[in-house]
Amino acid sequence: MEQKYSPKSIETKWQKYWDDSRVFEVREDPDKEKYYLLEMFPYPSGRIHMGHVRNYTIGDVVARFMRMRGYNVLHPMGWDAFGMPAENAAIKAGTHPARWTFDNIDYMRNQLKQLGFSYDWSREIATCTPQYYRWEQLFFLKMYEKGLAYRKSSYVNWCSTCGTVLANEQVENGVCWRCDTPVVQKEMEQWFFRITHYVDELLENTLKLPGWPERVLTMQQNWIGRSTGSRVCFPLETGEGNIQVFTTRADTLFGATFLSLAAEHPLVPDLCRGKPGEAAVLDFIQKAKQSKRNEREADLLEKEGVFTGGYCINPVTGKKMPVYVANFVLMAYGTGAVMAVPAHDQRDFEFAKKYDLPIDVVIKPAGAQHPPRASELAGADEEYGILVDSAEFTGMDSETARVAITEALAKKGLAELTVQHRLRDWGISRQRYWGAPIPMVYCEKCGVVPVPEKDLPVELPLDVELLENGGSPLPVHKPFYSTRCPQCGAEARRETDTMDTFVESSWYFARYSCPDFDKGPLARQKVKYWMPVDQYIGGIEHAVLHLLYSRFFVKVLRDLGYLEVDEPFQNLLTQGMVIKDGFKMSKSKGNVVDPDVMIKTYGADTVRLFCLFAAPPEKDLDWSDQGVEGSFRFLSRLWRLVWENIDTLKNAPSFDGDDLSSDLAALRRKTHQTIKKVTEDIRERFHFNTAIAAVMELVNLTYQVLENRGDHPMFLAVVREAVEAVVVALSPMAPHICEELWQAMGHEKILLDTPWPTWDEGALKAEEILIVVQVNGKLRSRLSVPADATDAQIEQISLSDPRVGEFMGGKQPRKVVVVPKKLINIVV
């Protein structure tokens, strides 16, 4: 054993050992309980960053801990290897995206190995290989057969910088999630996955995921945005046709005085045709269409509209209602048409004021005698209340009336109760090269034809010239797009769009159970053994992207018969960001800390320890160079503790249950308390910071006891027990140094294969315990009493304490509260 702690050599030594002996490779074992631990796999962008280090360190601690506790732990790693940065980098550097990607993977794999993570590398996946994406193409075909993948023309989000469309989830505040370019609307033919088919299950199951953070579930619930209401028909004045409206407030129907349509509503051209204002209407539509998504301050945008010239009939009052086009009505939600109730909807109120439209009050507050006068309203009253001026519904409360009015109209076929969702189908077409080809063919005669299963995979051609302008080369790469129609054999053209890369990450976790299986996407027995993922760990930024898509995909795969689980991830841990000097690490801020430099300077164990110690996992981690220094100092101190006592530790006897002196009993108690605390902190809360703090306390106490070395025969046994507890308890966090110390102390079996220690309840008990004495709720004294003292005895001892007497001021206790073995409060 070296005197000085030098991480470099011991880390290489153990990493080589783990690699050579393939200790982390696992297979299905029906006799062992499985534990599938997964961290979100990285995009191979070049090098790993501190966020990855933190994410994977957290996962590694759990994996190693569970392994030592006897579980059959699956802990795989791979690469989310399709994506735009590869194309951009390749154009810039004059290389090929594949080359760039695989080079990065090699570099990053090496970085991960240097951090000592316990991955089963035999299961490594790269999603850009045909062995992986061919199955995704198969899923696409099966989904197409079931109508879960379909093609339609619609307005889609277009990012001009990325040169491709984006799903709704990938637009954040009107800008592209990747490059912050304002997103515009473009009408295009696109492939969609019918995620809305699973909307109810996706929503309901959020209640069946107790192992997920509340806020992630709320975000998904918000995103799905279920609202219950009614669909109501407003017949056109002409007697031909009607306008359908979705409303959550059918109780206010008697107050509906006009209708507002979205600019894109298909009836608008008909309504204004030949009317005096036609030109003005068409002009308004043009302007409205241009300013959608990227209007960030939607709130500030003034409500504007124009009269179409057409009228509807209110189905309950029979009154004529003018039909307007309004800039705040969205075609994408509901039916693209809104019944306007200015007295009870703020937007309609503002609109009515502006264009001088009638305002009819039909709801009064629950306690009020009379409803307010319409002319005196300063704003809409959107609260539920009691109906007024609503024919036979007058006097009903809003909630009852909402249903009653809908049902009354339903008898005439003019309304029904319905549910609306904010969630839209997932647009997966991307006009990019570096992605999985969509296995479809366009034939002049046969139309859209799926590629037969036997012809899969549709391989992404690697011999392409990338285009300077960044566009996809596939539409101009004849060997790829030129094909024969699978149906009629005529010349045909392949789909040249590729799939959203979120499709790959929606099922990779299942593929890890059988990465090399080539008879199908998933080997039934293996998937059944390993799925679902027991613990998933990753960043919060995927709350409604990857995590929602994966939940959807698992349901699809289940219904296609490939999987038997309903949900992919039993438990989810979302770790915070790594920040420095108050900002997220980024090149532009110049506050990036390079993991390679840190590992080189301090070793992987120090870097890992710091990531775990500086904050609990769900909080942001403030990177501090001095903090890292501190972690290194602690590991050096631990090294010294063993080195300075190596011979005595090696030859120390085992503890045989003798009576101990008080300081030895205290050390032994601390040892077992620490084992208990570390076990519970990891198992129940993933609070590694407090677990490490507990180990530090044990190290400090061990040093103290060694300082005042007595001549008790069990001295060395107790010290040895303490040091071993430190090394074992710390080993999931700092595995290299702990293996090394374990070996140095004379153990033949490696620490990793040593069962996680249990604590001795007997050792936790002290003979004397500290009782806190309060008088009138204020701390006045601390007393040491025998551990078996009864409440009455504690009370008696406390009352006889001179300090207590002083604060009682000679008065008699009015009440005495005793918390057993902890505290007594004397009230006078």
Next chain:
RNA sequence: GCCUGGGUGGUGGAAUAGGUAGACACAAGGGACUUAAAAUCCCUUGGGGCUUGCCCCCGUGCGGGUUCGAUUCCCGCCCCAGGCACCA
């Protein structure tokens, strides 16, 4: 506007079932060892007070409340972060 979190020393953070607020660490200051430095070790470190005591008072965003006792529970505010947002 709505929905989640969160606000504790100079800093990161502890306090897990209402029971000693500030564990553990960083930083700072003082000291020991050394010719000197590094490393290491020891002491002090929320604020205030004096009678310097293992003392007293105050203190967990603010104001109330419940309780023998509140960082923890309840009510009303303020501030910060994240999500959703003209969603009918």
